[in-house]
Amino acid sequence: MPHPPARRLPRLPLAAVFPPPPGPGVRGDAGPCPEAQFRRVTAERATVLGGPAAILLQVAHPLVAEGVAVHSDYAAGPARRLLGTLQAALTVAFGDTAQAHEAARRVGRAHAPVRGTTRADVPGTPAGTPYRANDPDLALWVHATLVWTARTVAERYAGVRLTPDERERHWQGSKPFARLFAVPDRVLPGSVTEFDDYVAATVRALVVTDAARGIARDVLTQRTAPPLPGVAALARSVTADVLPAPVAAAYGLDRTPGRRAAAGAVRGLLRTARPVLPEPVARWPHARVARDRVR
Template identity: 30%
Template sequence: MASPLHLLRRATHEPIRRWVLGAFPRDPDGGLDYDHPAGDPGLFGPDSVTWRIHADFPGMLSGGLAALMMQTLHPLALAGVWDHSNFRGDLVGRLRRTTTFVGATTYAPCAAAERLIEHVRHVHGFVRGTAEDGTPYSADDPALLTWVHVTEAHSFLAGYRRFGQRDVPRAIADRYFDEVRRIAEALGARGVPASEAEVADYFATVRPQLACSDRSREVLHILAGVRLPVPLAGLSRDVFLHAGIALLPGWASDLLRHTPRQHRQARLAARALWSMGPAFRAALKDGIVSRACRRVGVEPEAMRRWPATDG
């Protein structure tokens, strides 16, 4: 007979599943097939660390929000969003597109992932302009591509460490950075950090270029009020948004001028999201991760074990 706790958890699975799919549809355009062709490993494959880290929804969504906060600190990256993105009217759409890109380049078959990368490269060619100080920018600038990639990879890893309920050894973290840089390089980034130490050095180098401007604060204000298309939208947003704040490096949080009250909210949200991790994993057990695993003949449970690493 199932225990009362088990029955309670099962009762939450379907609402959580509807919550996630309502806010972030797996394939909003209907053009991605995660089931075929059989045996296609995609760009990373089932032995990768990336398949495991990107499988954890709480860490990925909170990490994605943390990355977006960090990205507002770079004047040229922010200018591109300010001039070319409909973030004021469709911030949820922007988050969905990022979610689709990360999911597809991680788990879709090779040809589909490569087509999506080429599409993004094409779009980047039209995103160019001049920042507030007169500095020209372009979305296909290798330095800007590296900044966006590193903030995302760093935040996704931080999210997994905080909410994945499993230790992440240094060798695993280094392998993750080394794996995911191939996406950034395919988009045109150069000199992409390939280990935790290199990421730390990269942030130290780029920090003098960063600032929290009036534009940064406006984007963050809109982010703080975004309504996800799910029940209890405000509560859902606040839990993930404050959990995202908990993932930020101290220097980024300082630049963003987070208050003691925001830090307290972040700690509370992080604890709440950590406790919800098992429910999210159970509710999404038939998602694109499981479909990709079946495509290559691997049990989805293998994603809860780290692959062997050298050393």
């Protein structure tokens, strides 16, 4: 079936993709997420390229898709919503204890009303299945998509080389972040191997619903002010490259030769430029603020 025409969405000023860091915070307070490898990956500004892929992975879970479709304002301004999520995540990752907890509380308050029952039958999820945003298993999947896409983009696009031990430390370092977003220890995979197995198993069980496809269209038709021709097509190419192939295909983001070439060009450009980029360009300023606070 042909897709319905994209809606006219609010334009996003380009300055919005450079969210300011929080205040300096309490000197000496490393915050709840101080692990070096977790911050090393999270600090890479290139990880923002994985934002759409993370959202599409999240809503490929039918219960997450239903919650977002019914309760979210993605359609009113998908780019602003995504960047608001980004700012909260950066504050939790790099803020001091009070800043991180307050950012997490704001997200928790926004998610508290998200509950209900599904409206349509989906394979494995019959109509009437209850959902709530703070369900531990759903919260774990949302956290997993953020960790997995950030690591994937950092390695693939920013040239960050993680040894097996560094991958393990990156996963362990993400656990305090998860706990602040209502993911209890009892559902967190113990090791990075268990984490990767969990992601792979969950991906095999995902079902991309019509609600998820609608959210994807909103997320992938972001508009900027001033307009940047070709940005939407490039976002689709990168998202198709980052997503697991079956999930990308279910969204209609098949890895065509054109998309593979576009994603390859972005990878080559970023990996070549990254070693010579100044820190304020390559890394989120939140990382510098956190470093200065504990120096």
